Each structure stands twice: as C-alpha cells, then as structure tokens.
Amino acid sequence: MTLAVDVRGLNKSFGDKHVVQDVAIQVGTGRITGFLGPNGSGKTTTLRMLCGLLTPDSGEGEVLGLDFRKEAERIKRQTGYMTQKFSLYEDLSIEENLTFVARVYGLDDRRRRVREALERLGLDNRRRQLAGSLSGGWKQRLALAASILHEPRLLLLDEPTAGVDPKARREFWDEIHALSAEGLTVLVSTHYMDEAERCHDIAYIAYGRLMARGTGEEVIARSGLVTFRGEGPGADRLARELAGKPGVEMAAAFGAALHVSGTDRAALEAAIAPWRKPPFRWSEAAPTLEDVFIHLMGQSKDNFE
Amino acid sequence: MSATRILAVLVKEFTQLTRDRLTYALILLMPIVQLLLFGYAINSDPHHLPTAVLVQDHGIFARSTLGTIVRSGYFDITETARTPEELDRAIALGRVQFAITIPADFSRRVVRGDKAQILVEADAADPSATGSAIAALAALPQEALKHDLTGAVAPRTPAPPPFEVVVHRRYNPEAISAYNIVPGLLGIILSMTLVMMTSLGVTREYERGTMESLLATPVRPLEVMIGKLAPYVLVGLIQTVVILVMARVLFDVPLAGGWAPLSAGILLFIFGSLALGFLVSTLARSQLQAMQMSFFYMLPSILLSGFMFPFRGMPDWAQWLGTVIPVTHFLRVVRGALLKGLGFADLWPSLAALAVFVLVVVSLAMARYRTTLD
Ligand SMILES: Nc1ncnc2c1ncn2[C@@H]1O[C@H](COP(=O)(O)OP(=O)(O)OP(=O)(O)O)[C@@H](O)[C@H]1O
C-alpha cells in the first residue's frame, strides 16, 4: 500500500500547552481514514499542520510524496481542505464562492467546472443565493464542492457533518466514497461512530497523543477489551452499581441491555458474578468501536494526568 | 505573482463591497456631507467682532474714519483704550479680536497728503474669524473720507487713497483661508475612508473565519493585498472627483492648474493610505481594534498636518511629527498645485516623501502578513 500521507513525530505547542505530541499519521492512497478523538485532542491542529496552515514545532515526513515541511506551497495545490467552521464567504453567492475558488487555483475552463460543480451539488437553481443564507446541510455540501473543485489528490475534512441531519449525512458519505473510488485520498475527522465504521482505516488521538490506528477490526482486536452484555428486567439500571467496581472500566446502558467492559477478563467476571443468575442473562459481546474509544480515552487520562 | 489570483481576490472584494449597501452609500455621501459641513463652517463670515480702539487724534477725519469702520459691520467697538498698553492687554487677553490705533498725527497727515496710517492689529489665532474682516479693511480708505475731503483737500481723480491701513496679524502670521481648507479636506476625507475601510480587510477575514480557507489556497500575500486594495483605488478616485467638483462649484476654489503633480500626488496618497489600512488590518486582532488604530492615525493627520493649524506655527517637535504624516505632504502638493499652480520642480520633495511612505508601508505590511494561522 502506498501512503499519501506519511508523517512522523509531529509536535505543536501553543504557549506552554503541548497540543499535539509525537503524532504519526499514515493515510493509504485512495483510502478513507477516519480521524477520531475527544474535543480538544488536537485533530484540527494536526489537519492544519498537514496542509501548511500551521507550522509544526517538529516533525518530518511526506504528503503526496513531497516533503511536508519544505513544499507546503506545492502540497496546497493538490490538497483540498474543508474547515470545521464554515469558512467560505457568506456575503457572496454560491456561484461567486465557487468562481473565486476556481480563479484562485488558476483553473482552466472555469465556467464549465463551476457549472458542473453546481449541477453535481443540485444547487444549480439556487446559485445566486448568498452562502450565508444556506442551511447547515447545504453549507457543508457547498464547502465540500469548493474543496474538491481543483481536483485535489488529498482531501482533508474537519468534522464535515457536524450538525447535519442523518439523510444529508448519508448522502455526504456516499459522495466521499464515490470520490475515494475515483482515487482520492481522504482524511476525515469525526465524532460519529457510524461514520468511523464507514472509514477504511481509523486513527484515534487523545490529549495530543495517537492512541490507536488501523482498520476498525484491528483497533478493536488490539484494544484487548472484553465486553459482557447483560439482559433481563432492570438490567440497564445496574450500570451505576457496577461502575467503579474493580475490573469494570465501563458500564453503560444500551436500551434495556447493559454493556460492561474491561481489559482484565477475570476481574470483570468477578465483578458481575453477583448478578450472573436469573432473571439476568449474560453473554459475551464483541466490543464496539465506541467501547474501545471510551476505553482509550480513560487510558490516556491515566497516562497523562 | 499571478494575475488570475489577483483578479480572484479583486472581484471578490468588489462584490462584497457592492453587497454592503450601507458602506457603498457612505463612500459617496461622506465626502459630500463633510465638505458641505466643514466647507461652510469654515467659510463662515463672522460679523460684529469685538474691537478695541485707541484714538489719539481727535480731528474730524479720525472720527469719520472710525464711523466707516463700524458701518462695515465687521467691527463692534467694545472698548476704548487710553494708552497703547491698555490696548495691548485687551487683545492679548482675548477680550477683543481687533485693536485699532488712530495715531495723533492722523488728521494732519491726511490734510497734508503725507502717508497717513491707521494700525489694525488682528488676533489671527483663529484665522477664519478674522479673514473677511481684514479683507473688508482694504476697501476702507477709499470709502472713509469721500464726504469729508472736499474743497481744498478734495483729491483730484484718480487719486491715491488718503491714508493706508496697516494690518498686523498676531499669533498666526500664515492666515489660512477657506480656499486652503477645502483642498485640505480632500486629504482628510480620503484618509478617513481609505484607511478605515481597508483596515478592516484582513481583520474581517480572521474574525469571520474565512482566512482559514483563503490561506489553504495558493494565493500569495502580495496578491491578496493588491486584490483587496484595488477596488478602493477606484473609491478614492471617485471621492477625489466629487470633492474637486464641489470645491469648484460650491466654494469657487481657484483650480490654478498643476494637474500632473496633483494626479501623481493623489495616486501616491491613495496607495499610501490603502497600504496603511492594510498594515493596520494585519496588526489588529479585531475589527474594533482596527478602528481604534485608524482613529489614532486620523487625529494627528487632522491636527498636525497643517490642515487645522498652520504648519509653521507649530513647535519644532510637532513639525517633526507632522513631517512623518503623509497627509502633511499631500496637503502641500494639493495646495501648491491647486491654489498656486506649482509644477513638479517645486513639489517634488513632497511627492518623494509620499513615495517613500508608500514603499515603507507596503514593505511593513508584507512583513506582517502571516501565511499561516500560527
Ligand atoms: N491558535 C490556538 N492557540 C492556542 N490554543 C489553541 C489554538 N488552537 C487550538 N488550541 C488548543 O489546542 C487544543 C487542541 O485543539 P484542536 O482544535 O486541535 O482540537 P480538536 O481535536 O479539533 O477538537 P474538536 O473536536 O473540539 O474540534 C485545544 O485545547 C485548543 O484549545
């Protein structure tokens, strides 16, 4: 597998806050890599360093085969970046925004590209509408269209679907998969588990440190996490009693069922033993990505605080 | 540098400018309103100014001369001094605007036709207050003794005036006339609009978050600057035309010529003001801060440039400060060219100063413009 992004030892501090610590990011060419992590873990900062918007304190490696510290200008031309906060011009119309982008990248055949982008977006009849008056979902689609107008090889998306309804979210991801199928490499940060599951690979960052990476299954398998699922009348209400028992790292209700997880199987079984009798039914379940992420978050806290 | 990228920014800025209707209106209305306001305020022609007299001659000519002075409507005699010291105190303390002395030998000299004089001292600290009154004095000698000088002393026509009025302007030798003020307003209005409007340019991109997208594109700092400022060159030129036309039509300012150096001066000044605004916008962290910085620049531009107070009347340190301000040099070019019809030969030092200003500010702005979000 060739790597579109292969960067190691990435560091960034703001004042005395060490926001990104020794992070390594690898993104396979043509793959969709999900970038996950709690709020403030350094996702946006990392993405900004990759596209040359922030200068890393240290770090080395290549983006699209170019030295990412020395060739930021050339990388910029082949990279599309969709910001977390809408950053197109709200007082320009949809069409004017796209035209601006086309000009800034010096694209040939500008009118055709803009027209095609508008058609693909389904915004052709609203192209004179000011971007600021669009709903959240349409803004995201416009921002996506703007970031791929110059046909980049690498696409960096920073929480592209935050605050977007499920249908629009699904369509957005269909579009991303279609782009990926055409060979575009995508690195996308998100907080949604279902989106994480739609990625080929996952990178998980917490408190500025990369905690896990690989495919979803690899990340789950490597976590060493064991999960039991308890069912029965009032099982969901056991969560509070089980939380905090030795060996129980997580106890959370899922509908009427209860999930308890931990890395130490023996301790975990000992913890649930008192309730392992009728009317409760227990079964071992595969941990979900969410279980793993919450586990990783707790772990990183233990390590760094 | 790429022309397409500059065009991209330029078209975008221009569209944004036209979308902002209020700003659009202000650009056109501001020069008109300000010119009317200040032009007429400063052009005002005050009458009945307090005047002290020291009459040392009690002849008939002295009395009738005094009568004519009062009838001109500009002077109200509020004090009669008995000694020159008293007279001096009256004007020094600002109780009167004018002090008129009719010397003891006045009537005798008039009769003999021997260079009779009356002395008028004017408190010219506020030149707009005294300007027209002093102008009225010039016509005085012909008027004053028309009826008295008959018979033996009647002058043969045409005759030299029977006496002369000697005017001493005190406190402000370089009296500024309304003609001076209206072209001066050109400099002030241009810097006000141009510096303030562009000072928001980059700051607004940061505040609205659009800088993040802009920086992710291949656009270069100088391209952003040119693209952002170019629409405002047009704004500046439109304002200039509006002001010059109004100066001619409403205020009869003599446009004596010197159009070539004037154009050069106007262009340099517009570039300089725009670049300064851009520099401010790279320094300010918020639009409010940008506004404050622009105001900070505007005050000395108004007060120390020779617009408000005569440049040579200021203390050395203030003159030195004034020399650093581009408006100072711009005013010299505009007044020199418009009022006196001077050419490049006389105006080059001011034009050179403006050019240096443009270069320095552009370099500083480029050094300050960040290509990252650090
Ligand atoms: N320009 C800056 N100056 C100072 N601190 C900053 C700056 N940008 C980010 N930070 C801090 O760096 C940390 C990481 O921020 P970052 O935006 O990268 O997190 P994130 O993972 O994108 O979070 P979220 O999921 O909320 O978007 C945060 O604590 C944030 O406060």
Ligand SMILES: [Mg+2]
């Ligand atoms: Mg973020």
